Amino acid sequence: MERIRDVGEFGLIARIEGMARRAFARAPRGVVVGIGDDAAVLRVRADEEVVVTTDALVEGVHFDFAHETPRVVGRRALAANLSDLAAMGARPLGFVVAMSAPGATPLAQALGVARGLIDWARRFECPLVGGNLARGGEISIAISAFGAVKRGRALLRKAARSGDLIFVTGTLGGAALARARGRVVRAAEPRLAAGQALARLRGAGACIDLSDGLAGDLGHVCRASQVRARIDVERLPVPRGFAAACKRAGCDPLALALAGGEDYELLFTARGADARAELLTRRLGVAVTEIGLIQAGRPAIDGLPARFAAKGFRHF
Amino acid sequence: MERIRDVGEFGLIARIEGMARRAFARAPRGVVVGIGDDAAVLRVRADEEVVVTTDALVEGVHFDFAHETPRVVGRRALAANLSDLAAMGARPLGFVVAMSAPGATPLAQALGVARGLIDWARRFECPLVGGNLARGGEISIAISAFGAVKRGRALLRKAARSGDLIFVTGTLGGAALARARGRVVRAAEPRLAAGQALARLRGAGACIDLSDGLAGDLGHVCRASQVRARIDVERLPVPRGFAAACKRAGCDPLALALAGGEDYELLFTARGADARAELLTRRLGVAVTEIGLIQAGRPAIDGLPARFAAKGFRHF
Numbered sequence: 001m002e003r004i005r006d007v008g009e010f011g012l013i014a015r016i017e018g019m020a021r022r023a024f025a026r027a028p029r030g031v032v033v034g035i036g037d038d039a040a041v042l043r044v045r046a047d048e049e050v051v052v053t054t055d056a057l058v059e060g061v062h063f064d065f066a067h068e069t070p071r072v073v074g075r076r077a078l079a080a081n082l083s084d085l086a087a088m089g090a091r092p093l094g095f096v097v098a099m100s101a102p103g104a105t106p107l108a109q110a111l112g113v114a115r116g117l118i119d120w121a122r123r124f125e126c127p128l129v130g131g132n133l134a135r136g137g138e139i140s141i142a143i144s145a146f147g148a149v150k151r152g153r154a155l156l157r158k159a160a161r162s163g164d165l166i167f168v169t170g171t172l173g174g175a176a177l178a179r180a181r182g183r184v185v186r187a188a189e190p191r192l193a194a195g196q197a198l199a200r201l202r203g204a205g206a207c208i209d210l211s212d213g214l215a216g217d218l219g220h221v222c223r224a225s226q227v228r229a230r231i232d233v234e235r236l237p238v239p240r241g242f243a244a245a246c247k248r249a250g251c252d253p254l255a256l257a258l259a260g261g262e263d264y265e266l267l268f269t270a271r272g273a274d275a276r277a278e279l280l281t282r283r284l285g286v287a288v289t290e291i292g293l294i295q296a297g298r299p300a301i302d303g304l305p306a307r308f309a310a311k312g313f314r315h316f
Numbered sequence: 317m318e319r320i321r322d323v324g325e326f327g328l329i330a331r332i333e334g335m336a337r338r339a340f341a342r343a344p345r346g347v348v349v350g351i352g353d354d355a356a357v358l359r360v361r362a363d364e365e366v367v368v369t370t371d372a373l374v375e376g377v378h379f380d381f382a383h384e385t386p387r388v389v390g391r392r393a394l395a396a397n398l399s400d401l402a403a404m405g406a407r408p409l410g411f412v413v414a415m416s417a418p419g420a421t422p423l424a425q426a427l428g429v430a431r432g433l434i435d436w437a438r439r440f441e442c443p444l445v446g447g448n449l450a451r452g453g454e455i456s457i458a459i460s461a462f463g464a465v466k467r468g469r470a471l472l473r474k475a476a477r478s479g480d481l482i483f484v485t486g487t488l489g490g491a492a493l494a495r496a497r498g499r500v501v502r503a504a505e506p507r508l509a510a511g512q513a514l515a516r517l518r519g520a521g522a523c524i525d526l527s528d529g530l531a532g533d534l535g536h537v538c539r540a541s542q543v544r545a546r547i548d549v550e551r552l553p554v555p556r557g558f559a560a561a562c563k564r565a566g567c568d569p570l571a572l573a574l575a576g577g578e579d580y581e582l583l584f585t586a587r588g589a590d591a592r593a594e595l596l597t598r599r600l601g602v603a604v605t606e607i608g609l610i611q612a613g614r615p616a617i618d619g620l621p622a623r624f625a626a627k628g629f630r631h632f
Contacts, residue, residue, distance in 0.1 A: 032365055033470060036540070038403040038525055039369035039463075041470045046362040049348055052445065052462060053355035056414040058452040087354040098372040098414070098458035129368065132458075136374040142414035142448075142458035146368060147355075154349060154357045209354055224352070 004110055005103030009133050012107070016114045020128040023118045028127045030093050030148070040129035042093045048148040050093075053084035056142035068184050070109045073141070074116020075187030080211065081145035082124050082190035083264040087209035089155040089199025090147025092126030092192065097143050100136030113141060116187070124192055153199050155207035155268065157224035164205045164269035166229060166292040167280060169194050172214055173246075173253065174239045176260025180251050188264035194284040195266060201283065203274030205294070208267050213259035215301060215308065217267055222299035230302040231292035233258070258308060269294055320426055321419030325449050328423070332430045336444040339434045344443045346409050346464070356445035358409045364464040366409075369400035372458035384500050386425045389457070390432020391503030396527065397461035398440050398506035399580040403525035405471040405515025406463030408442030408508065413459050416452030429457060432503070440508055469515050471523035471584065476541035480521045480585035482608040483596060485510055488530055489562075489569065490555045492576025496567050504580035510600040511582060517599065519590030521610075524583050529575035531624065533583055534617060544613035549574070549621065553605040574624060585610055 004012055017035050027034060033041035044050055057063055057080070063073045078095065085092055097117060101110055121128055126145060169191050178185045191209070198204050206221045214236070222229050236257045246253040270280065280288040292303065320328055333351050343350060349357035360366055373379055373396070379389045394411065401408055413433060417426055437444055442461060485507050494501045507525075514520050522537045530552070538545050552573045562569040586596065596604040608619065 033472060037473050038400040038523075039367045039406070041404070041465065042366040042368060043467070044360065044366060050358040050360060050366050050409075050462070051355045052358060052368075052410070052412060052460070054412040054414045054446060054448050054458075054460060056416060056448050056450050056458065058416050058450050060453065061416075061451050084354040088357070090355070093366075094368070096368060096370040096460055098370045098460075100372060100374050100377075100456060100458075130370060132371050134372050134374050135377050136456060137376065137454045138452060140416060140452060140456050140458075142370075142372065142416075142456070144368070144370060144412055144414075144460035146366070146462075149357065151359070156349060157353050207354075 002107040003103065004101055004105045004107055007107060012110060013133055015111060019114055019118050023122045024127055028125065031127055031129055034129045040094065042146060044148040047151055049151050049154065051085055051088045051090040051147040051149050051154060052144060053081055054144040055080040056140060059139040065109060070112025071116035072184065072187055074113040075120045077141045077143055078117050078120040079188045079190050079264060081143045082126060082192060083188065083209040083211065085145055085147040086190045086192045086195035087155060087207050087266055088149060089153060089195045090149040091196055092124055093146040093148055094127045094129035095143055095145040096130040097141060098132040099141050100134040101139045102137060103135055105139060124190065149199060155195065155199055155204060157206050157208050157221050160206035160221050160225035160227050160269040160294045162227055162294055162296040164271045164294040165275045165290050166231065166269050166294060167277065167288050167290055168237065168265055168267050169284065169286045169288055170265040171237045171239045172263050172265065173242060173256035173260045175262040176256040177245060177249065177251060181249050185262060188262065190264055191266045191286060194286045197284045198268060201274045203270045203272040205269035205271060210263045210265045210267055211261060213261040214267065215258045218301060226299060228295045228297035228300050228302065229292055230295060232303055233305065235289060235291045237289040318423040319419065320417055320421045320423055323423060328426060329449055331427060335430055335434055339438045340443055344441065347443055347445055350445045356410065358462060360464040363467055365467050365470065367401055367404045367406040367463040367465050367470060368460060369397055370460040371396040372456060375455040381425060386428025387432035388500065388503055390429040391436045393457045393459055394433050394436040395504045395506050395580060397459045398442060398508060399504065399525040399527065401461055401463040402506045402508045402511035403471060403523050403582055404465060405469060405511045406465040407512055408440055409462040409464055410443045410445035411459055411461040412446040413457060414448040415457050416450040417455045418453060419451055421455060440506065465515060471515055471520060473522050473524050473537050473540035476522035476537050476543050476585045476610045478543055478610055478612040480587045480610040481591045481606050482545060482547065482585050482610060483593065483604050483606055484553065484581050484583050485600065485602045485604055486581040487553045487555045488579050488581065489558060489572035489576045491578040492572040493561060493565065493567060497565050501578060506580055507582045507602060510602045513600045514584060517590045519586045519588040521585030521587060526579045526581045526583055527577060529577040530583065531574045531617065538615035542615060544611045544616050544618065545608055546611055546618040547608035548619055551605060551607045
């Protein structure tokens with residue numbers, strides 16, 4: 001079996017570069033200088049700002065090759081970053097990856113991760129523009145992704161106001177159920193198009209992506225906006241057959257929907273004429289569900305069953 | 317002794333955020349949204365492009381707390397990235413850091429690294445705008461830094477042309493000598509002001525920062541520009557007392573100057589009226605030395621003593 005140390009740092013870089021080049025027939029718009037110099041050069045429009053985020057996956061903590069393929073790990077690593085861009089309402093410009101791995105890592109594993117990154121890079125039009133490979137005792141994949149958003153139109157956590165309705169895209173709890181059943185968690189599909197559509201809406205308020213779970217992430221919005229949220233747990237959208245599958249797996253469906261994490265859906269608030277689930281579903285191109293209301297008051301979440309309130313979800 | 321797991325991920329983040337906020341009395345220009353949202357938002361001028369780079373340090377590979385303080389490690393981690401921005405001629409906008417560490421890591425160590433990052437952030441006016449903390453089996457510090465450069469003015473490796481003179485800033489081999497003597501390698505001072513001044517010069521050609529050593533990095537320029545370089549090893553600038561110190565340490569001074577690495581000086585080419593060391597020294601605000609000439613031909617370096625040519629430095 002070929003290992004990273006057999007081809008060396010530069011050998012591995014050359015293979016990943018080749019993979020990245022083949023994935024994009026021509027240089028994507030906005031990339032002035034891509035892989036291969038001291039840094040990449042990206043171009044945004046005169047009326048745009050630059051959005052930057054970073055997120056990392058570490059072997060044995062965030063992934064385990066015994067349970068998922070390198071390709072899925074690569075997709076997940078990029079998806080987590082793209083989801084942050086989506087939550088800001090940004091269009092992707094590109095990403096860089098700093099990967100470290102032991103020299104004994106099978107080459108196929110490293111190339112599989114790169115393949116997964118490039119799958120999602122291509123699908124979401126976010127090209128790999130640079131990177132760094134280092135030796136390390138474990139596999140770690142640290143990504144920074146870049147996007148562009150119209151000046152002053154980035155969707156922020158602090159923008160929720162009393163009277164806003166609270167919405168989520170898609171369904172909640174699916175990733176947590178898959179984990180609970182010992183199934184492979186598929187790479188989420190970051191809601192990039194939905195985030196960009198939301199950033200264009202006059203009535204948009206705060207926005208965050210659901211990486212840690214609804215309760216925790218809504219808590220971030222409440223704290224940043226200094227508001228109180230009331231949610232209706234009966235309305236939380238879950239995947240088809242979710243209750244029955246949870247019962248078979250011995251899981252509490254509400255716990256998974258509230259605190260499961262890794263759903264990578266968008267949670268946002270909206271006001272005025274735009275604050276209607278049907279209209280938002282049409283505009284964002286994904287199912288949108290109204291799940292609650294923002295109220296004045298100290299940061300807290302009302303409407304949680306007592307068993308969650310006791311767990312510290314309610315107050316921060 | 318307090319450890320990371322005693323304060324937890326959010327406790328450590330809060331402390332680092334506080335440190336970063338205190339370091340910058342007011343939000344630096346260009347940072348529209350800093351730490352605390354899904355992503356940061358940066359602003360560039362309408363006539364600028366965005367420069368992005370990434371570089372990582374891994375414990376036991378790139379640093380060892382037995383030999384250097386956490387603060388120096390933090391400075392070095394940011395310096396490596398800032399040096400890449402310098403080599404593009406960019407002014408810094410900000411950086412993000414993805415740090416992973418075992419829960420048993422002494423809190424003082426993690427905070428020391430953060431302190432070092434923020435020292436250099438403040439000194440080179442490149443604010444921390446976001447980050448990610450993860451549990452891991454070893455300490456890893458992956459940074460992405462962002463800068464801005466006037467459209468079309470980024471200094472590229474591929475811009476060397478036959479007839480250009482070759483220059484370097486500062487001196488070479490100092491970091492390698494310190495390592496050879498078992499001394500602490502101090503955090504380099506990235507040549508940001510020099511890079512920006514060079515990007516404004518009409519006669520500027522290619523540019524690269526010296527992270528791997530002169531011979532290797534000049535090789536990158538030759539390959540990217542498809543040119544041949546002739547260097548005069550007698551002219552390589554070294555620190556004061558270098559030959560004697562090398563002799564005492566039993567090192568080959570030329571080997572350290574040519575292949576030492578981590579000098580983080582700029583190597584660049586220039587042509588026309590601007591291609592004079594005295595003028596460049598004045599304009600760039602740092603000592604500049606002419607060390608050779610770019611010629612037409614297949615990528616190679618001429619002028620190396622036989623013992624280096626044999627080591628593969630000459631041809632790629």
